[in-house]
Amino acid sequence: MELAILFGGASFEHEISIVSAITLKEKMRSYDLKFVFCDQDHRFYLIDGNHMQAKTFASGAYKKMPRLSLDISSFVQKKRFGTQTYTFTILNLIHGADGEDGTISSMLDFYKISYIGPRTAASVLSYDKRYTKWLAESLGIKAVEYEIVYKDTVHKIKMALPFIVKPSCLGSSIGVSVVRQESEIDYALDVAFEFDESVIIEPFLEGVKEYNLAGYAAGENMVYSMIEEPQKDDFLDFDKKYLDFSRSSIVSAADLDEEVVKRFEHVFERIYRNRFEGALIRCDFFMIEGEIYLNEINPIPGSMANYLFTDFESCIQELMSHLPSKQMPTVDYKYIHSIHAAKGK
């Protein structure tokens, strides 16, 4: 089956999704990739590979391309006479809202279209940073302490300075600030509340070591990327992250003992199993005093974290052949029939 990259979405990360998609086109040259663009109004377009350039979207030229709609098992293009159907396996590359909040996974599940990407429950648990904390806690995995502040409520932050202020549900460092002085708090909150109704506050850990690990399940086996120690000043700002989404050359692995690598992989597997099957995810960890802390789960990492894998194309092929299928119950109207039988008595 053909693989189609689904990108765009009504998301603050719409543009970086475009960058991600263009990057994958460059990276996955052995595939005959198709491209389905979801614009900010939730309309789908089939984009020819030759038009996979930023200007196609920024200029609105995409609107001249074939419009698609979803139907059971396929995308459909209306033609003057009849319709053309496209049966793709989708690679969900919509970052942020729509792609990572469970919307797209639900749609694809409903329409019975197979896809690479997190399923709905996994999306919800990783999209909202509060729920990621709950997940870590329930698994006995360490996560840094946090406080939640809701918009339009009186808030009294107990956490000591310096701290980080983040919208609860946004990736790519959008709306994130480091607050070092009390005078900066209100502005940081205002910025974060532009993007979300709730905000998460975490201590700013000076000079903490960060490690990123990507992976996926191929049936019983877990497949891991190398572990990268990302470069950072304070924390990655949006412009840096933006470039991050266009990375395509393989990085060097962090200098870690084999035993430490195994510990990271073990934590990753516990997060992944029974939850993220079907997705290639990246977990961002901290290492604090020899202990592994979960910082974030990226269920659709920028350009699929291709730069962490030595043979990315084979990974996608392997993942495609291990996609979960949703159990569909059979409805036999047994209860309705039995009630009618009882009434007939």
Add this chain to the structure above:
Amino acid sequence: MELAILFGGASFEHEISIVSAITLKEKMRSYDLKFVFCDQDHRFYLIDGNHMQAKTFASGAYKKMPRLSLDISSFVQKKRFGTQTYTFTILNLIHGADGEDGTISSMLDFYKISYIGPRTAASVLSYDKRYTKWLAESLGIKAVEYEIVYKDTVHKIKMALPFIVKPSCLGSSIGVSVVRQESEIDYALDVAFEFDESVIIEPFLEGVKEYNLAGYAAGENMVYSMIEEPQKDDFLDFDKKYLDFSRSSIVSAADLDEEVVKRFEHVFERIYRNRFEGALIRCDFFMIEGEIYLNEINPIPGSMANYLFTDFESCIQELMSHLPSKQMPTVDYKYIHSIHAAKGK
């Protein structure tokens, strides 16, 4: 705007959703209700009120009714010449999978159709009983202890007998057993695993008092139903629950002090706020030694728990006028433009 009941779905609770919908038709006589049926293959049909009888569905006669599909802002019926659009407010009455797991909410959000029902994150947190435990824990609300067992893994249950075995993600008592002896464990697990990949085990609390409370937010105000002490033998079995979905006469309130009622309402509000806005939900509580325990959240209760409200029709009217709207980000291609500008330097 017209209110349409959406019911059915590819769910083990498909049939009770039909019963729920028929019950609401009887109950909401002052509305000109429309009915949209989602069959087990995920096809939508517009059902005439006169055909809202169990046999329409059990016999397959619904397939002769107008087929609908989803488009931005409306349901659409293809006609010989052109299409007819229907702009409904939807009352999501699909119980279990599809309706309560975040699928339908995601679809309606994506297509920008307003609806009564839980949003996607709220659905995920209430659909999976494990996540409901996390929610209670994070809010400091008591919940009975539990263990999780996964299908196809070696399991050693630590909990003392007697205990209840439930599929993690099913409502309406489907697949639920009370286990009193060690010899019954395997069978109870087999039954539960027929419906889900994971199973939750809780102590069976003999003679515990159960209280059900429904409610919703109308903007700043919370509106509560009366509190019912449901009748039960051991626990409600599926046949009982099935009848439960067709309840339409108002029950008598449990005999509780005003102060106790306020305590239940306070716990309800903490569960509901910043999460369930747009939905009328029912929380099922236990009272153990004077303490309130959250048992279950029903984000789409059977026949919308109409029997707990003295003026149900006005409640739905009020809820309809307080539906949340999803924040849609504006995409201005600022980053793509700025990168192009930088490249041009």
